[in-house]
Amino acid sequence: MEYNSQTIEKKWQNYWAENDSFEPTEDFTKDKKYILSMFPFPSGRLHMGHVRNYSISDAIARYHRQLGKNVLHPIGFDSFGMPAENAAIKNNANPKTWTYDNIEYMKGEFKSLGFSFSKDREFATSDELYTKFEQGFIIDMFEKGLLYRKKGLLNWCPHDQTVLANEQVVDGCCWRCDTPIVKKDMNQYYFKITEYGDELLADLKKLEGGWPKQVLTMQENWIGKSNGLEFDLYFDEDSKAKLDSKFESFDVFTTRPDTVYGVSYTALAPEHKIVTYMIENNLLSDEVITEIKKMKATSSIDRQKEKSGVSLDLNVIHPLTGKRIPVWIANFVLMDYGSGAVMAVPAHDDRDWDFAKKYDLPINSVIKPFDGELDESKAFTEVGELFNSEEFNGMNSKKSQYNIIKYFEEKNIGKKTTNYKLKDWGVSRQRYWGAPIPFVHCDDCGLVMEKKENLPIALPEDVEITGEGNPLDNHPTWKHCSCPNCGKDAIRETDTMDTFVESSWYFLRFCASPENWEKEAFSKEQINYWMGVDQYIGGIEHAILHLLYARFFTKVFRDLGYIDFDEPFDNLLTQGMVLKDGAKMSKSKGNTVDPDAIIAKYGADTARLFILFAAPPTQELEWNDSAVEGSYKFIKRFFDRSSNIVKTDSIPTIEHSSLTKDEKFARKKVYEALKRANDVYEERFTFNTMIAGVMEAMNALNTQSNSDVWSEGYWILSSIMEPVIPHTCWEISDEYFSLNNLAPQKILEEVFVEDSITLGVSINGKRRTEIEISPDETKENIIAMAKDKAQKWIGDKEIVKEIVVPKKLVNIVIKG
RNA sequence: GCGGAUGUGGUGAAAUUGGUAUACACGCCAGACUUAGGAUCUGGUGCCGCAAGGCGUGGAGGUUCAAGUCCUCUCAUCCGCACCA
Numbered sequence: 001m002e003y004n005s006q007t008i009e010k011k012w013q014n015y016w017a018e019n020d021s022f023e024p025t026e027d028f029t030k031d032k033k034y035i036l037s038m039f040p041f042p043s044g045r046l047h048m049g050h051v052r053n054y055s056i057s058d059a060i061a062r063y064h065r066q067l068g069k070n071v072l073h074p075i076g077f078d079s080f081g082m083p084a085e086n087a088a089i090k091n092n093a094n095p096k097t098w099t100y101d102n103i104e105y106m107k108g109e110f111k112s113l114g115f116s117f118s119k120d121r122e123f124a125t126s127d128e129l130y131t132k133f134e135q136g137f138i139i140d141m142f143e144k145g146l147l148y149r150k151k152g153l154l155n156w157c158p159h160d161q162t163v164l165a166n167e168q169v170v171d172g173c174c175w176r177c178d179t180p181i182v183k184k185d186m187n188q189y190y191f192k193i194t195e196y197g198d199e200l201l202a203d204l205k206k207l208e209g210g211w212p213k214q215v216l217t218m219q220e221n222w223i224g225k226s227n228g229l230e231f232d233l234y235f236d237e238d239s240k241a242k243l244d245s246k247f248e249s250f251d252v253f254t255t256r257p258d259t260v261y262g263v264s265y266t267a268l269a270p271e272h273k274i275v276t277y278m279i280e281n282n283l284l285s286d287e288v289i290t291e292i293k294k295m296k297a298t299s300s301i302d303r304q305k306e307k308s309g310v311s312l313d314l315n316v317i318h319p320l321t322g323k324r325i326p327v328w329i330a331n332f333v334l335m336d337y338g339s340g341a342v343m344a345v346p347a348h349d350d351r352d353w354d355f356a357k358k359y360d361l362p363i364n365s366v367i368k369p370f371d372g373e374l375d376e377s378k379a380f381t382e383v384g385e386l387f388n389s390e391e392f393n394g395m396n397s398k399k400s401q402y403n404i405i406k407y408f409e410e411k412n413i414g415k416k417t418t419n420y421k422l423k424d425w426g427v428s429r430q431r432y433w434g435a436p437i438p439f440v441h442c443d444d445c446g447l448v449m450e451k452k453e454n455l456p457i458a459l460p461e462d463v464e465i466t467g468e469g470n471p472l473d474n475h476p477t478w479k480h481c482s483c484p485n486c487g488k489d490a491i492r493e494t495d496t497m498d499t500f501v502e503s504s505w506y507f508l509r510f511c512a513s514p515e516n517w518e519k520e521a522f523s524k525e526q527i528n529y530w531m532g533v534d535q536y537i538g539g540i541e542h543a544i545l546h547l548l549y550a551r552f553f554t555k556v557f558r559d560l561g562y563i564d565f566d567e568p569f570d571n572l573l574t575q576g577m578v579l580k581d582g583a584k585m586s587k588s589k590g591n592t593v594d595p596d597a598i599i600a601k602y603g604a605d606t607a608r609l610f611i612l613f614a615a616p617p618t619q620e621l622e623w624n625d626s627a628v629e630g631s632y633k634f635i636k637r638f639f640d641r642s643s644n645i646v647k648t649d650s651i652p653t654i655e656h657s658s659l660t661k662d663e664k665f666a667r668k669k670v671y672e673a674l675k676r677a678n679d680v681y682e683e684r685f686t687f688n689t690m691i692a693g694v695m696e697a698m699n700a701l702n703t704q705s706n707s708d709v710w711s712e713g714y715w716i717l718s719s720i721m722e723p724v725i726p727h728t729c730w731e732i733s734d735e736y737f738s739l740n741n742l743a744p745q746k747i748l749e750e751v752f753v754e755d756s757i758t759l760g761v762s763i764n765g766k767r768r769t770e771i772e773i774s775p776d777e778t779k780e781n782i783i784a785m786a787k788d789k790a791q792k793w794i795g796d797k798e799i800v801k802e803i804v805v806p807k808k809l810v811n812i813v814i815k816g
Numbered sequence: 817g818c819g820g821a822u823g824u825g826g827u828g829a830a831a832u833u834g835g836u837a838u839a840c841a842c843g844c845c846a847g848a849c850u851u852a853g854g855a856u857c858u859g860g861u862g863c864c865g866c867a868a869g870g871c872g873u874g875g876a877g878g879u880u881c882a883a884g885u886c887c888u889c890u891c892a893u894c895c896g897c898a899c900c901a
Contacts (some may be wrong), residue, residue, distance in 0.1 A: 079864040214820050214896080221819065221897055228901080254901060267901095304899060332899040342901045350817085351899050421900055543896075613841075614828060620894095622828065627842050629854095634841085679832075689830065692840035699840090760836035769835050803881055805835050814880050
């Protein structure tokens, strides 16, 4: 047979499609495996990152199918989102048409790569059936108080004309279009993810071992829990009067209560409500107001460049010392962390130091090193001994924190508090191509939920996408409806949901049997059987956003009574990026490799083999054209040499002791490859080493000509390679083994028994020579043989020690 | 600054428990077969050295009979977070 990737691959792809080879069964008594790749956005064409992602999950899924497990390996499309709208603007097309055309094309690509996805369970998140249940969940969450609407200061992308979640702001810029974001005051819907902050943090422990450490740390940092002291600072009488007696005090948060006696000024965020009041009531000079406005208008990146501030000409009273402390506005104080106000201790905080130096504010030291002098030319931020701190003098600063917090609590002037960096998740977007938020604004009833029987609230299709404003808001009729409560004319909410909402529960939808898709999102029985996801595979770029949101939804669904577990993904593998010429493949750099072109030239198996062979999955993968060629040659050789096989329906029985040395060696290599394959598919996922083992076995088979050894070798090797290069292996298996070998393989220990063993001989740990011994040789004889062989290096020097490591080496330690 | 990772031939990378460093592949070199080869097959290929031998896993120490692997320090690169009080 001549290897022809095109005909072989087409043949088996059609065979699998006709036989529904990859559909899971509804027999819940069977052992299950849920193998999931992160689903793609239907951008139009797969890129190599996708191919890598699905080659990994497909290999794992096919392995478990061989073992007879009930395998769920689904795929779908994360099909809402801005690129569809942007493409629509650019090509004057309809986002829906654009999206579903792309989906059709990409389905064809999946097929041509031979991925063993369940076809029955494919869906797109923009399908109305998906929207229907999602809107139902949104209503549930609203009823539970987990979704709320409020006016707030939001990240606004002026280019995309929409609000972004904190998680979607990267370096102060929009994560999609890289435009610097600005803050805007708007009505928004929020998920109360902060209510789950503690649990999201604590449950990271449950994921240890199953998730990469890096991802766990990133989530931990993102949640950003910190403990400290919160207390009120009261204005003095003059200041109170100045504020028209509207404000008595403001509160501050600190993680360094030990420095409290060193407070020498306080600072408010420019957006602080006291500041706003002062501006609105003309309590500040024009220059100061101009300065504040400038600060507020500055983007967060620019704000970080230099500290600046302005005095409010107000004073507060230190709660412990009674001293007067000036109040400033500082650009480095963030309104959305803590209370938007800080106590400043320039002596022991670098930021406070910089600010105090710039504006010539007092600096009061209260901590000194345990030994040595305090260097007063910079902030001392380490642990030390307290002084100038009344009754706490002499204490270790770290240890005093507890005492000082207790002191505040006893005097009832402050309390222990926990703060999080994590913010509630703003989910409304002023865009067309997303799931409509199922609410209605009624003049009489206010904000009203849509009735569940009216779901889905679908998008209108006759829409004009111009890139300006919200197309739903501009639509002539869509938003006009009647109030679900009182029946009066009302206005439909025109905001749509963040697309991360869809990807927060799609893995649950895959568990639902398609025949029930119309009537329910999923059933508990199905969920309990399939979840959690045994292996989740995707890019590290989702370490925070998607993975945190999906964890949040899982916990919410649990509390709504829909599911019975806490965490969705038992094991997570974050694949490395695909690089070309040392840089990430991207259209803008022009260094992409088109999967379709590779398939056309070499076939899907070559692409899959190269991708799994060139690097371990968690590492970056450097694309290399000649190495791709090498993978192609291996497959061709593998195919050509199958002519050495004798047709058989079962694995040949071989009398091992009657074989020649080369034949024995070949069998050993084959079974070594099998051992390694099991380990790789179950645990390690370092497919590169498994493939190397198969290549070694092939090289060993080629040194002998026993047709039984060849047949046995191929029986095993084509079984363990099937998850990687399925088309080639099915073809070989069908031709010679009636497809019987695509099943679990038994390891024969007898092939590992050696007639003789080579031991390395080292002198003082340095390898010098080797000896050949029989497996049952005594230690004495081994040492004697080693000494004899290594006489040249030993000479007449004194032997201090002799070490024999069984089956490995002999080490002789000599003196001098 | 905080956190996470990585560093091994010309290149991608192996070495699962401290036990023969560089498996497997790419590239390169040589040979065979060929009208030809960018096909196929065979062999060679860490560095220095004519050789004997020496040196070799970013660098410096340490533990050990034995270190890529463990410990301490250090350098470099990459990634994430970042005026988070």
